[in-house]
Amino acid sequence: MAAALPAARTAPPPPATGAWREDHPAGRRRFADLGDLPLQLGGALPGVRLAYETWGVLDEDGSNAVLVEHALTGDAHVVGEAGPGHPTPGWWGDLVGPGRALDTDRWFVVAANVLGGCQGSTGPASRRPGSTAPWGSAFPRLTVGDQVAAEVRLADALGIERFAAVLGGSMGGMRSLEWAAAQPGRVGAALVLATCAASTADQIGAQSAQIAAVVADPGWHGGDYHDLPAGQGPHTGLGLARRLAHLTYRTAAELDARFGRLPQPGEDPLAPVAPGRFAVQSYLDHHAGKLVHRFDAGSYVTLTDALNTWDVGFRRGGTDAALAAVTTPLVVAAVDSDRLYPVADSERIAASPAAVGGLRLVTSTAGHDGFLVESAQIAPLVREVLDLGSR
Template identity: 55%
Template sequence: MDDDGIETDAWAADEGPGPGAPIPASAAWREGDHPGRRLFLSLGDLPLEADPTGVLPDAVLAYETWGELNAAKDNAVYIAHALTGDSHVFGPAEPGHHTGGWWNAMVGPGRPIDPAKHFIVSANVIGGCQGSTGPASPHPEDGMPWGSRFPYVTMRDMVSAEILLANHLGVDKWRLMAGPSMGGMRALEWAAMEPHRVGAISPVGSTGATTADQIAWSTSQIAAILADPKFRGGDYYGAADGDGPHVGIGIARMIAHTTYRSAGELNDRFDRNYQGDSDPLGKGGLFAVQSYLEHHARKLARRFDANTYIALARAIQSHDVGRGRGGVETALARYTDKALVIAIDSDRLYPMQNSQRLDAALSGSDGIKVVHSPVGHDGFLVEAAQMIAFMEEFERTL
């Protein structure tokens, strides 16, 4: 699986209407599209951290829920998605949703996070492209997509929107807030911003502050999109299918996906094998690993939006739970409830030392849990049995 929870063990066909169909300029959900299971919350004018004099006007948050909030209001669980995920954490691919739930292994009947027991909530982040206000959304002044006008948003802006959602749903305190990668970052921000409203957190394959190495990887991804002439400075929404920035977002995805897997896994899985009968040595063919990455490039372009990729990558770069709070350790000292910190031993994007720092900083952590996997960062999805065992054990203590 990849960072969004979509199966990737085979790559013979692309997502979308068919391998030969033109890739849309943007695969963002737009007003008038089938809503699927989405609900929509109007947030009004959302203040933005990086622009103290500005707001995101008429902001909307798209979210989904499963189960019911009990009378005691103590069974609410928030699942925070990663970079290219969305609110559809559980369920099948269906009208309004390009893919099945990105964490079906963890959420659902008989799973650790079970709607028969929990009130489960997940929202598409501000800046996203699956129903929440983002670059593809209509600007309130003229109804045209925000495009290049969309403001810089931070991880804290996303959490500010999620806090308003919790208020709307009547959730005074989350029983658990869990999320992988970027989702784990938001769980940590919740712990620092609203420590008394979170009963337990579980950051998975994440970090308390984005490192220079992680910023470097995402910078090259952003640059790939900006360099695509069909990106048009961010105002490409009127382009015909096949005439959008799919090359740029595809290259960004290839760079990112390489960091989601380990060197050992790629070497063992593909070696120097050719793709099919093709010969890449001056004859126009591909190595198998090249074909694999190109598949993921096309696959993301068919279900995502280039401006959103940039906005969320920059938000990840902004992430530092200790910024303005005396450092990561001081910021997380505000939170004293339980924490389940999970790392993947072969993760080269968010390596073990990131989670070890969190484990040391969180007084409620009972030792880091390590997923043993050759896969790398995607191990939190691929190694479902290990993840389920960790979460089941933790959930019983809450």
């Protein structure tokens, strides 16, 4: 009699939220409690906490501090291996570290998980002050300006009066530009990479579709799902949002060159019944699955909404007036194949008087994600902004 075959292994369901929780390992995180924060769109957020990481040693006069800003689904873990408390390795590891463009033997590097995020900073998955329940649906709307205001308080808590430079791409580039506009006396120079000065209708449309995908998921429960059992959160909606977003992060030419119309190995996308997937579908499924295990749907909605409302000209007389008033030296760069933040968006910023040397172009087939992967081209920009900021 033939031996019975072992039962097929199935992946465990994802947790209701991929957020870091207080019973998880802290890893390299440190925490700063920053009090109540007034919000630009009204009200205040009580008991704000930011999770952050640092590398290097702060000089006695504090002159060597640098702030690195992450993008939408990034976090404070800029450099380092994945491990307990850190679901992914550092996202700019080729640029930050001893002997690298941002040399941690010279610079004191700070990176914070953004306000509204889900890797230790106050966000929808955080416990609401005075309650045992997460914020969930009660979490207020935030702007990029609010996020920077929280980072200003973090700088105060760390004893940093002035950052030699603030560097960021994508949503991190928005915060870099906001720092330059809102805190000119506290920033030596800013790298504004692969971003815009104000979200366009095209960007708002694409991002609103992602929000709609999340909140339409029955597992959303109006935003109050965080304490549900594994497998019962808004994973389908968050995964769909990630698929939509990822198509804006890469380029049509790259996807066609990598995948074309190839089937996923072992699957038949043309089968008349229960068809399999094209390879590009499997690629998007992979990225969706990774995100639902490490991110929070409420944070995704909160941060994407902040992208939609972003305008450096908010309460500054409009976008062009705000750009004209910036005095902090700016190094402005775009990725030539970026279809999320096209080159024209960066050209608008580079036309401001504060921009040094005009627009720089990063050449890449990777589209918007070029700001993460084209380290050899970004390294000189990092060195330049550090040189400007230390003068």
